[in-house]
Amino acid sequence: MSAASTRRVPVTIITGFLGAGKTTLLRHILQKAQGHRIAVVVNEFGSLGIDGDILRGCGIEGCRDDDIVELTNGCLCCTVADDFLPTMEALLDRADPPEHVVIETSGLALPKPLLKAFGWPTVRGRMTVDGVVTVLDAPAVASGRFADDPEAVAKQREADPSLDHDNPLAEVFEDQLNAADLIVLNKTDLLDAAALDAVEKQIQKLVPRPLQILRASEGKVDPAVLLGVGAEAEADLDSRPSHHDAEDGDHEHDDFESFVATVPEQNSVEEFLTILQDVARKYDVLRMKGFAAVAGKPMRLAVQGVGVRFRHEFDRPLQAGEDRTGRIVVIGQKGLKEAAIKSELAKTA
Numbered sequence: 123m124s125a126a127s128t129r130r131v132p133v134t135i136i137t138g139f140l141g142a143g144k145t146t147l148l149r150h151i152l153q154k155a156q157g158h159r160i161a162v163v164v165n166e167f168g169s170l171g172i173d174g175d176i177l178r179g180c181g182i183e184g185c186r187d188d189d190i191v192e193l194t195n196g197c198l199c200c201t202v203a204d205d206f207l208p209t210m211e212a213l214l215d216r217a218d219p220p221e222h223v224v225i226e227t228s229g230l231a232l233p234k235p236l237l238k239a240f241g242w243p244t245v246r247g248r249m250t251v252d253g254v255v256t257v258l259d260a261p262a263v264a265s266g267r268f269a270d271d272p273e274a275v276a277k278q279r280e281a282d283p284s285l286d287h288d289n290p291l292a293e294v295f296e297d298q299l300n301a302a303d304l305i306v307l308n309k310t311d312l313l314d315a316a317a318l319d320a321v322e323k324q325i326q327k328l329v330p331r332p333l334q335i336l337r338a339s340e341g342k343v344d345p346a347v348l349l350g351v352g353a354e355a356e357a358d359l360d361s362r363p364s365h366h367d368a369e370d371g372d373h374e375h376d377d378f379e380s381f382v383a384t385v386p387e388q389n390s391v392e393e394f395l396t397i398l399q400d401v402a403r404k405y406d407v408l409r410m411k412g413f414a415a416v417a418g419k420p421m422r423l424a425v426q427g428v429g430v431r432f433r434h435e436f437d438r439p440l441q442a443g444e445d446r447t448g449r450i451v452v453i454g455q456k457g458l459k460e461a462a463i464k465s466e467l468a469k470t471a
């Protein structure tokens with residue numbers, strides 16, 4: 123057997139909480155890594171296939187549509203055997219298999235079950251996990267979004283000693299940190315130097331072993347660093363503790379909820395953004411993303427919200443006769459008030 127045929131295809135897993143900047147980072151890598159055959163596997167929670175759309179729309183030369191595979195049938199960490207492994211095998215069995223595979227997990231995925239999948243006989247020996255890259259939203263970490271409230275935890279423990287978190291966000295955050303080979307501290311543009319130093323110290327304390335932390339804005343990290351970690355992470359599972367080790371990765375994400383809300387054609391971008399921000403604030407929404415039409419505008423408006431911080435752009439022309447009803451994915455913690463949010467988004471200002 124030749125050296126080329128025994129070479130294992132390196133895989134990079136990009137994880138990180140909802141809205142941390144995974145797709146932005148991936149897009150940057152694809153733009154900078156021209157000339158390399160990279161296949162991308164995207165998994166979203168509560169999907170309208172938006173991330174796939176964004177990546178396909180990147181206009182990168184040599185990046186073919188079939189190099190971007192979307193897995194929308196639930197969260198990767200729960201659908202490993204049904205969806206994920208067959209997808210990996212199909213990539214490997216292509217006439218021109220990729221040189222590198224990058225997987226963007228959903229923001230709520232626990233990376234460990236995915237890592238374990240690389241020990242399955244059908245892919246073991248053909249692929250290796252080059253590294254798990256965990257993207258962090260620096261201002262969200264700084265604001266304590268993922269930290270437990272110690273008093274609430276103590277109270278909960280009194281009631282049920284088997285519980286160790288009052289904040290499901292903290293649990294996902296820790297699992298994603300514990301699995302990391304490399305951390306990208308993203309959105310550095312939104313914090314000053316002192317706050318960044320403090321966040322970095324906080325993260326160093328939380329990780330189970332010393333890790334390199336790369337600071338980034340708009341996911342701008344050198345692909346050569348990101349895609350050449352050489353960690354062989356699948357062979358090193360024990361040093362990556364997970365809150366769900368005892369459950370053998372069986373994690374139903376029942377701490378979080380998501381739905382798609384339809385929105386009518388809007389009168390103006392500004393008014394629409396105000397509605398979205400109000401809804402995010404009032405109902406503690408974690409993530410919103412989707413599309414809408416605006417009166418008099420021939421282009422589709424794409425909106426992205428992480429908490430109350432929103433961005434928007436007109437991303438593509440709306441076709442003649444295309445439905446001008448918009449659709450927004452809304453994600454939050456369990457108990458999200460779906461009916462109330464849908465009714466607020468069904469109105470225009």
Ligand SMILES: Nc1nc2c(ncn2[C@@H]2O[C@H](COP(=O)(O)OP(=O)(O)OP(=O)(O)O)[C@@H](O)[C@H]2O)c(=O)[nH]1
Pocket residue numbers: 138139140141142143144145146147166173228229308309310311312338339340341409426427428432433
């Ligand atoms: N200010 C600022 N915004 C950023 C940065 N990186 C990403 N964003 C914005 O943050 C939002 C979320 O970015 P995404 O790349 O979609 O995040 P994600 O982690 O892929 O999100 P999910 O797939 O929903 O979990 C978008 O509006 C981005 O434009 C950054 O460095 N600074």
